[in-house]
Amino acid sequence: MNLKLETLESWLWESANILRGSIDSSDFKNYIFGLLFLKRTNDTFEEEVEFLMEEDGSTREEAEDDAYFNFPAEARWGYLTKVTENIGVELDKAFAAIERENTSLEGVLTTTKFGDKDKLSDDVIKRLLSHFNQYSLRNADLESPHILGDAYEYLIKQFADDAGKKGGEFYTPRGVVQLIVQLIKPEPKQRIYDPTMGSGGMLIEAANYIAEQPEGKIGKNINVSLYGQEKNLSTWAIGKLNMLLHNFTDADLQKGDTLVSPKHIENNELMLFDRVIANPPFSQGEWWTPAETNVEVKLDKNGKEKKVTPKYNTQVTDPYGRFQYGIPPRSYADLAFLQHMISVLKEDGRAGVVLPHGTLFRGSTEGKIRKALLQADLVEGIVGLPSKLFYNTGIPASIWIINKNKTEAQKNKVAIIDASNDFKEGKNQNSLEEDHVQKIVEAYDGYAEVDKYMRVVAITEIKENDFNLNISRYIDTTEPEPEVDIVAVKQTIADLEQQETEIDQKLSGFLKELGI
Helix, strand or coil: CCECHHHHHHHHHHHHHHHECCECHHHHHHHHHHHHHHHHHHHHHHHHHHHHHHHHCCCHHHHHHHCCCCCCHHHCHHHHCCCCCCHHHHHHHHHHHHHHHCHHHCCCCCCCCCCCCCCCCHHHHHHHHHHHCCCCCCHHHECCCCHHHHHHHHHHHHHHHHHHHHHHHCCCCHHHHHHHHHHHCCCCCCEEEECCCCCCHHHHHHHHHHHCCCCCEECCEECCEEEEEECCHHHHHHHHHHHHHCCCCCCEEEECCCCCCCCCEECCEECCEEEEEECCCCCCCCCCCCEEEEEEEEECCCCCEEEEEEEEECCCCCCCCCCCCCCCCCCCCHHHHHHHHHHCEEEEEEEEEEEEHHHHCCCHHHHHHHHHHHHCCCEEEEEECCCCCECCECCCEEEEEEECCCCCCCCCEEEEEECCCCCECCCCCCECCHHHHHHHHHHHHHCCCECCCEEEEEHHHHHHCCCCCCHHHCCCCCCCCCCCCHHHHHHHHHHHHHHHHHHHHHHHHHHHHCCC
């Protein structure tokens, strides 16, 4: 019987229980994803070799040479499961050998060290290998080749739940991802880019959305080009594995800090994209480093050197000219990420980005940048989200939709939605469910006023509010106070006073009878 998704998810999640007590739960993903990839690759390699031997009459050695994946002998599952000592060291050697033979995986598998016995004993690793040996991950033994990618996404969410706040660095809740994708509507043959890709979920969801469109699929391949960059090395590795397990082998995923050193360059210029989608780290601080420009030497009254006070350059110099609407403060990188996204959009491109609510109303430099973006008519829409959706913060966030090619109906207007009440309440995290996403998208696409929920606001009105985008300024969600019937209230008071008088009279009578 083929392996079903429910069984696969349960089996993979049980591997986390083997690791409990040995390492921090926030690190589970690094070890389990590595072993999942190793087992899957071994099984599909054997499947391909057997097929080539049967189809072409090749010897095993010839079939192994002709296989798509270069699989070194020291990384074979059969060898590793027979190792009895220093198993972690042998796993590290196996992953290094795979990277050596497959340069596209360089740095992906060796970020996690299985050979550190202070973290993992041979006994724990042996139990893990035995656990992963329970099922075959050959394509022929799966209900569908796509369920492995689905199971991987399930694990990413489970690990984020388990890690709590630490999970926020690599995972954006699925409902939020689906909402942004459906708002910016990627299309077949487009280039899609995520400058802070995390585990790659936004890019994969965009590709899946395209696959559902009439022209999305060509055979089994989804006709789209995916690009991403991630600063955190282990998170980047998870994203690479995520793409491979979803069969997006051509995704161009780069390592590095996007704001400091964007990696997607074409003809010495920033590469341009049709759609950009991102959930950058909220209000990242120290996103640029001041450069020392000169030294001021102060002398005391005797002419001796008193102290040296370094002077710093407080301007950001960017060779790509990304910050033309203003340099955000060093303590808040939110509008730096937004401007990077704008700079890499094609002239007919659209972007969707999650930013903290503060970007809608903070003043000073950020206020000036927001004003410039609105005056340039780049902001298509703002969607206010509920609180407690994200793992790394309980504060509400908002989605900014950027459009470089607005329709006539959209020009000099901003669609604003207050979706703060669209959520399913959870114990630790709230969630956007499918019906919430559908409600928001239908209202946004309808582009018409919905009482206490959505407005299409003219830039002139926003200007009157000093370019403040705080949603409560434009959408009044308060319920009207009930009308008060003054005449009826006066009559009620008069009746109560009459009743009080009668009660006082009766009480006086009782007291007289008692001789009081």
